[in-house]
Amino acid sequence: MSAIIHYSESVEHLTPDQISGGFFNGWGTVPSAEAFLRILRGSAHVILALDGDQVVGFITAISDGVIAAYIPLLEVLPAYKGQGIGTELVRRMLEKLNHLYMIDLICDADVQPFYEQCGMMRFTGMIKRNYDTLKRHS
Secondary structure: OOOOOEEEOOOOOOOHHHHOOOOOOOOOOOOOHHHHHHHHHHOOEEEEEEEOOEEEEEEEEEEOOOOEEEEEEEEEOHHHOOOOHHHHHHHHHHHHHOOOOEEEOOOOHHHHHHHHHOOOOOOOOOOOOOHHHHHHHO
16 A cells, blocks of 8 residues: 555544554554543654544654653554655654653564664663553553
8 A cells, every 4th residue: 555644743633533443453452542542642742644634653752851752652554564654753753852862662672673773772671561551541
Protein backbone atom coordinates (compact mmCIF):
# COMPACT_ATOMS: atom_id res chain seq x y z
CA MET A 1 0.00 0.00 0.00
CA SER A 2 1.54 3.27 -1.08
CA ALA A 3 -0.27 6.36 0.11
CA ILE A 4 0.37 10.03 0.63
CA ILE A 5 0.99 10.29 4.35
CA HIS A 6 0.77 13.53 6.27
CA TYR A 7 1.81 14.15 9.85
CA SER A 8 0.05 15.96 12.66
CA GLU A 9 0.69 16.77 16.30
CA SER A 10 -2.96 17.46 17.06
CA VAL A 11 -5.15 14.92 18.83
CA GLU A 12 -7.81 17.45 19.83
CA HIS A 13 -10.45 16.37 17.29
CA LEU A 14 -9.38 12.72 16.98
CA THR A 15 -12.21 10.17 17.19
CA PRO A 16 -12.16 6.46 18.10
CA ASP A 17 -13.03 5.59 14.48
CA GLN A 18 -9.80 7.20 13.27
CA ILE A 19 -7.61 4.99 15.49
CA SER A 20 -9.43 1.68 15.46
CA GLY A 21 -8.10 -1.56 14.11
CA GLY A 22 -4.61 -2.94 14.02
CA PHE A 23 -2.65 -1.06 16.67
CA PHE A 24 -1.08 -2.87 19.64
CA ASN A 25 -0.65 -5.98 17.48
CA GLY A 26 0.86 -8.78 19.56
CA TRP A 27 0.03 -7.22 22.92
CA GLY A 28 -1.61 -9.52 25.46
CA THR A 29 -4.24 -6.88 26.24
CA VAL A 30 -5.22 -4.27 23.67
CA PRO A 31 -6.50 -0.93 24.98
CA SER A 32 -9.99 0.01 23.85
CA ALA A 33 -10.27 2.88 21.37
CA GLU A 34 -11.39 5.13 24.23
CA ALA A 35 -8.38 4.15 26.37
CA PHE A 36 -6.13 4.64 23.32
CA LEU A 37 -7.50 8.18 22.95
CA ARG A 38 -6.76 8.84 26.63
CA ILE A 39 -3.18 7.62 26.07
CA LEU A 40 -2.71 9.97 23.14
CA ARG A 41 -4.32 12.95 24.88
CA GLY A 42 -2.38 12.33 28.10
CA SER A 43 1.02 12.27 26.39
CA ALA A 44 3.23 15.35 26.47
CA HIS A 45 3.95 14.97 22.76
CA VAL A 46 2.22 13.00 20.00
CA ILE A 47 2.93 12.76 16.31
CA LEU A 48 0.40 11.03 14.10
CA ALA A 49 0.88 9.62 10.61
CA LEU A 50 -2.37 9.94 8.67
CA ASP A 51 -3.65 8.53 5.42
CA GLY A 52 -6.57 10.88 4.81
CA ASP A 53 -8.18 11.11 8.23
CA GLN A 54 -7.18 7.59 9.35
CA VAL A 55 -4.27 7.23 11.76
CA VAL A 56 -1.84 4.69 10.32
CA GLY A 57 1.02 5.33 12.74
CA PHE A 58 1.86 7.26 15.86
CA ILE A 59 4.59 7.99 18.39
CA THR A 60 4.19 9.35 21.92
CA ALA A 61 6.49 10.94 24.47
CA ILE A 62 6.10 11.84 28.10
CA SER A 63 8.41 14.49 29.50
CA ASP A 64 9.18 16.83 32.37
CA GLY A 65 9.90 19.48 29.73
CA VAL A 66 13.26 20.32 31.30
CA ILE A 67 15.80 17.50 30.96
CA ALA A 68 14.05 14.20 30.29
CA ALA A 69 11.63 12.47 27.97
CA TYR A 70 10.56 8.89 27.51
CA ILE A 71 9.15 7.46 24.28
CA PRO A 72 6.77 4.68 25.32
CA LEU A 73 4.96 3.98 22.04
CA LEU A 74 5.73 3.81 18.34
CA GLU A 75 3.26 1.93 16.17
CA VAL A 76 2.64 1.66 12.43
CA LEU A 77 -0.22 -0.40 11.06
CA PRO A 78 1.05 -3.60 9.40
CA ALA A 79 -0.25 -2.59 5.94
CA TYR A 80 1.85 0.60 6.09
CA LYS A 81 5.14 -0.85 7.34
CA GLY A 82 8.19 -0.62 5.09
CA GLN A 83 7.31 2.85 3.77
CA GLY A 84 9.54 4.82 6.17
CA ILE A 85 6.65 6.00 8.34
CA GLY A 86 8.15 4.70 11.59
CA THR A 87 11.51 6.26 10.76
CA GLU A 88 9.83 9.59 10.00
CA LEU A 89 7.83 9.48 13.24
CA VAL A 90 11.00 8.85 15.26
CA ARG A 91 12.92 11.54 13.36
CA ARG A 92 10.21 14.11 14.04
CA MET A 93 9.93 13.18 17.72
CA LEU A 94 13.69 13.24 18.30
CA GLU A 95 13.84 16.64 16.60
CA LYS A 96 11.03 17.89 18.84
CA LEU A 97 12.82 16.61 21.97
CA ASN A 98 16.35 17.52 20.89
CA HIS A 99 16.65 20.32 23.48
CA LEU A 100 16.46 17.76 26.32
CA TYR A 101 19.43 16.04 27.97
CA MET A 102 17.98 12.54 27.90
CA ILE A 103 15.53 10.84 25.57
CA ASP A 104 14.94 7.25 26.58
CA LEU A 105 12.93 4.30 25.35
CA ILE A 106 12.75 0.61 26.10
CA CYS A 107 12.39 -1.85 23.24
CA ASP A 108 12.82 -5.49 22.40
CA ALA A 109 16.21 -6.61 21.11
CA ASP A 110 14.87 -7.35 17.62
CA VAL A 111 14.02 -3.66 17.02
CA GLN A 112 17.18 -2.17 18.52
CA PRO A 113 18.86 -1.98 15.06
CA PHE A 114 15.93 0.17 13.84
CA TYR A 115 16.41 2.66 16.68
CA GLU A 116 20.19 2.65 16.14
CA GLN A 117 19.57 3.71 12.53
CA CYS A 118 17.49 6.57 13.97
CA GLY A 119 20.50 7.79 16.00
CA MET A 120 19.82 6.13 19.34
CA MET A 121 22.16 3.78 21.20
CA ARG A 122 21.74 0.58 23.18
CA PHE A 123 21.77 0.86 26.93
CA THR A 124 20.85 -1.24 29.94
CA GLY A 125 17.63 -0.49 31.78
CA MET A 126 15.25 -1.83 34.35
CA ILE A 127 11.49 -2.28 34.08
CA LYS A 128 8.52 -3.33 36.15
CA ARG A 129 5.28 -4.32 34.48
CA ASN A 130 1.87 -4.44 36.18
CA TYR A 131 -0.01 -6.24 33.43
CA ASP A 132 -3.32 -6.21 35.30
CA THR A 133 -3.43 -2.40 35.31
CA LEU A 134 -3.70 -2.29 31.52
CA LYS A 135 -6.84 -4.41 31.70
CA ARG A 136 -8.36 -1.96 34.21
CA HIS A 137 -7.70 1.02 31.91
CA SER A 138 -9.17 -0.49 28.75
